[in-house]
Amino acid sequence: MTLLWLAPTWLVFDQTKPAATFVLAGLPFGLGPDLDLVFSRLFRTIRHHGIFHTVLAVTVLATIVGPVVGTLLERVVGGSDWFRIEETRDSYRFGFFAVWIAGLSHIFADMLSAPDIAQAVEPFWPLYFESISFDLVWYNAAWFNWGLLAAGIFVNVGLFVYKRDSSQIAAVTNSD
Numbered sequence: 588m589t590l591l592w593l594a595p596t597w598l599v600f601d602q603t604k605p606a607a608t609f610v611l612a613g614l615p616f617g618l619g620p621d622l623d624l625v626f627s628r629l630f631r632t633i634r635h636h637g638i639f640h641t642v643l644a645v646t647v648l649a650t651i652v653g654p655v656v657g658t659l660l661e662r663v664v665g666g667s668d669w670f671r672i673e674e675t676r677d678s679y680r681f682g683f684f685a686v687w688i689a690g691l692s693h694i695f696a697d698m699l700s701a702p703d704i705a706q707a708v709e710p711f712w713p714l715y716f717e718s719i720s721f722d723l724v725w726y727n728a729a730w731f732n733w734g735l736l737a738a739g740i741f742v743n744v745g746l747f748v749y750k751r752d753s754s755q756i757a758a759v760t761n762s763d
Contacts, residue, residue, distance in 0.1 A: 589614055589616075589692045589739070590735075590739025590743055591739045591742060593613050593692075594610075594739070594742045594746055596609045596610055597743070597746035597750045598750075604669045605668075605670060607747070608669045609681065610743060613686065616652070616686040616690055617689040617693050618693065619639075619648055619689065619693065620639045620690055620693045620694055620697070623636070623640065626639070636706045640697060640710065641712045642694070642711060643712065645694065648690060649684075653685065653686040654683065657677075657678035657682025658678055658679070658682070660682065661678040665678070694708060696735070698719050698721055699721050699724055700720070700723070700724055700725065700726045706718075707720045708720065
C-alpha cells in the first residue's frame with residue numbers, strides 16, 4: 588500500500604532521481620504505525636491498532652522523524668541528482684511528507700481489513716471515537732498482500748518509465 592501511496596511522487600518531481608529518493612526514503616515508514624506492536628510488549632496499556640494507528644500519531648511521528656530523514660538525505664546525497672535542492676525545495680518538508688504519506692498508507696490498508704485478528708482502527712481519534720473498517724480482506728490474505736506489493740512495484744516502475752521517457756522527449760524538444 589505504501590508503494591501505491593508514494594507513486595504519485597513520480598508526477599510531482601521534474602526528475603526521476605529525486606522521485607526515487609522520495610519513494611525509497613518513505614517506504615520503511617509504511618511500517619511506522621506498527622510501532623505499537625513493539626511498545627505493547629513494554630507497556631501493557633498500548634494495544635495494536637490503538638493510538639499509533641491514528642492520523643494524529645502519524646503526523647507527530649512525521650513532524651519529529653521527517654526533518655531528521657530530510658536532513659540525513661541532504662547530508663548524504665544533497666547536491667547530487669538524487670537530492671537537488673531546487674527539486675526537493677526543503678529537506679524538512681521532503682522528509683515530513685515521505686514519512687507522513689507512508690504512515691497514512693498503513694492506516695488506510697488496515698482500514699480495508701476485517702478486524703478479525705486485531706482490533707478495528709480508529710484513525711481520527713481523538714476527534715472521532717468510532718472505528719472505521721471496510722471489511723474487504725482478511726489481514727493475512729497472501730493473495731491480497733502479494734497483489735498489493737506487485738501493484739505497487741508495477742505502478743512505480745511504470746511511472747518511472749513514463750517520467751524518464753517524457754524527460755527525454757522534453758530534452759530533445761528543448762535542444763531543437
